[in-house]
Amino acid sequence: MKRLSELIAGTAFAASLVFTKGVAPLYARARAQENVTAEIIRSVCKDNGNDCKDKEKNNKDGEIKKDEKKEKRIGRHKKPRGRFDERFGEEKEKFDEGAFEGAFEDADEGAEKPAFAKKGVPQSEDELAHYAKSAYLLETHSKTVVFSKEETKRLPIASMCKIMTLLLCFDAINAGELSMNETIVVSENAAGMGGSQVFLEAGGEYSVRELMKSVAVCSANDSCVALAERIAGNESAFVDKMNARAKELGAENTLFANCTGLPKEPQYSCAKDVAAMLGELISNEEYFALCKVWTEKFEHPKGRTTEMTNTNRLVRFYPGCDGGKTGFTGEAGFCLAATASRGGMRLISVVIGADTGKHRFDDVRGMFDYAFASYCLKTVVDDNNPLAQKLNLRGGKTEEISVRPARGSYIFGKRGEKEDVTTSTTLPEYVSAPVKAGDTLGEIVVFSGGVEIDRVPLVANETALRANFFDRFKDVAREWR
Numbered sequence: 491m492k493r494l495s496e497l498i499a500g501t502a503f504a505a506s507l508v509f510t511k512g513v514a515p516l517y518a519r520a521r522a523q524e525n526v527t528a529e530i531i532r533s534v535c536k537d538n539g540n541d542c543k544d545k546e547k548n549n550k551d552g553e554i555k556k557d558e559k560k561e562k563r564i565g566r567h568k569k570p571r572g573r574f575d576e577r578f579g580e581e582k583e584k585f586d587e588g589a590f591e592g593a594f595e596d597a598d599e600g601a602e603k604p605a606f607a608k609k610g611v612p613q614s615e616d617e618l619a620h621y622a623k624s625a626y627l628l629e630t631h632s633k634t635v636v637f638s639k640e641e642t643k644r645l646p647i648a649s650m651c652k653i654m655t656l657l658l659c660f661d662a663i664n665a666g667e668l669s670m671n672e673t674i675v676v677s678e679n680a681a682g683m684g685g686s687q688v689f690l691e692a693g694g695e696y697s698v699r700e701l702m703k704s705v706a707v708c709s710a711n712d713s714c715v716a717l718a719e720r721i722a723g724n725e726s727a728f729v730d731k732m733n734a735r736a737k738e739l740g741a742e743n744t745l746f747a748n749c750t751g752l753p754k755e756p757q758y759s760c761a762k763d764v765a766a767m768l769g770e771l772i773s774n775e776e777y778f779a780l781c782k783v784w785t786e787k788f789e790h791p792k793g794r795t796t797e798m799t800n801t802n803r804l805v806r807f808y809p810g811c812d813g814g815k816t817g818f819t820g821e822a823g824f825c826l827a828a829t830a831s832r833g834g835m836r837l838i839s840v841v842i843g844a845d846t847g848k849h850r851f852d853d854v855r856g857m858f859d860y861a862f863a864s865y866c867l868k869t870v871v872d873d874n875n876p877l878a879q880k881l882n883l884r885g886g887k888t889e890e891i892s893v894r895p896a897r898g899s900y901i902f903g904k905r906g907e908k909e910d911v912t913t914s915t916t917l918p919e920y921v922s923a924p925v926k927a928g929d930t931l932g933e934i935v936v937f938s939g940g941v942e943i944d945r946v947p948l949v950a951n952e953t954a955l956r957a958n959f960f961d962r963f964k965d966v967a968r969e970w971r
Contacts, residue, residue: 649686673696783800826851
């Protein structure tokens with residue numbers, strides 16, 4: 491035990507000796523060198539008029555900020571990228587609702603965002619359609635152009651040409667040449683179409699309604715061709731009808747080569763013409779019943795089903811949007827024509843050639859936001875109430891009859907601005923009984939800036955029957971009193 495204590499004491503002495511003679515001098519020399527270096531730095535800082543402590547503090551703060559940014563980058567989830575098939579020219583983007591709502595996110599959260607990228611309603615036209623090659627914004631009632639950008643430039647529009655395909659289907663229905671409930675036998679040619687499709691069965695029977703719905707909702711190429719063959723016999727003849735209808739609409743910068751929008755030369759259109767086509771299409775009320783679907787199963791004759799999802803996200807995620815058509819090919823870029831209605835005001839917005847699917851929705855949504863916030867429909871003629879002025883009635887059970895506008899009349903203008911609008915009412919001195927409610931008796935002419943913009947019929951507000959013998963006898967008796 492005594493020898494063990496001596497051994498421990500000797501070891502401790504040796505360790506202290508090594509530290510005193512070896513380590514301590516080295517440490518002292520290092521501290522001295524550090525002090526010399528610090529003194530040199532302070533001297534340089536003083537010569538340059540800088541406060542060395544502030545500089546060191548800034549360096550430390552910078553390192554902390556770098557670490558914070560690094561942590562933020564690590565913590566931020568990557569958004570799923572859109573995938574598409576250029577071979578067939580149809581979009582296959584995976585939808586991320588969070589990504590759609592957060593239209594712009596910078597790598598650094600504190601970075602200044604460009605004016606047009608900031609969230610909120612655009613305040614001027616300079617903030618609109620930054621991503622599109624061509625754009626157009628129209629109010630449908632007055633045909634007022636709210637915004638335009640290269641609106642007549644000829645560009646490929648991809649599947650937006652299906653707007654015309656659907657329009658011709660409705661034309662045939664309205665003419666009695668086609669019925670929504672009619673069934674169509676699908677040809678091998680139609681069933682073999684590539685790109686976006688619902689995988690129709692060759693020889694299978696499908697209703698016109700379901701085929702049109704698949705075109706409106708998920709841009710089905712096979713359904714387009716099946717409908718075209720039914721209406722015109724073959725796709726080529728149907729394309730001739732498409733081009734003829736475009737001319738009727740005054741679409742001077744439009745040429746169709748097929749009914750699907752798949753790449754084929756020559757074919758082109760422009761934002762202004764697309765707006766005209768969509769405006770004509772939405773005059774068919776049943777169209778809205780087709781395109782408002784978000785997801786639905788498409789049923790095939792043999793029991794198989796195909797899941798359909800609407801390619802126009804705004805139908806679900808933008809209040810008031812109830813129709814439109816998307817389009818994409820590598821050549822055309824991302825395209826969208828959409829319509830939305832709020833407070834009786836309907837807009838059509840078109841973008842062509844956006845760089846991503848998300849940006850086309852951002853551009854259209856921005857145009858909608860701007861117009862709804864900055865403009866409104868102002869009532870000029872109110873059809874909810876009869877006129878204060880009544881019309882004299884001869885030979886009737888009553889002496890007068892009230893009249894009302896057959897419909898309302900509105901003027902599109904900026905909120906808060908007074909419009910130069912006047913009206914002129916035309917009514918006869920009297921009318922003779924009998925008169926039925928709804929019979930036209932006069933009119934109101936509306937002028938804006940002295941230019942006629944509308945004529946509204948004035949109709950009988952109630953039915954006025956012809957007086958009989960007993961009615962006349964009562965009148966005579968009343969006069970004798």
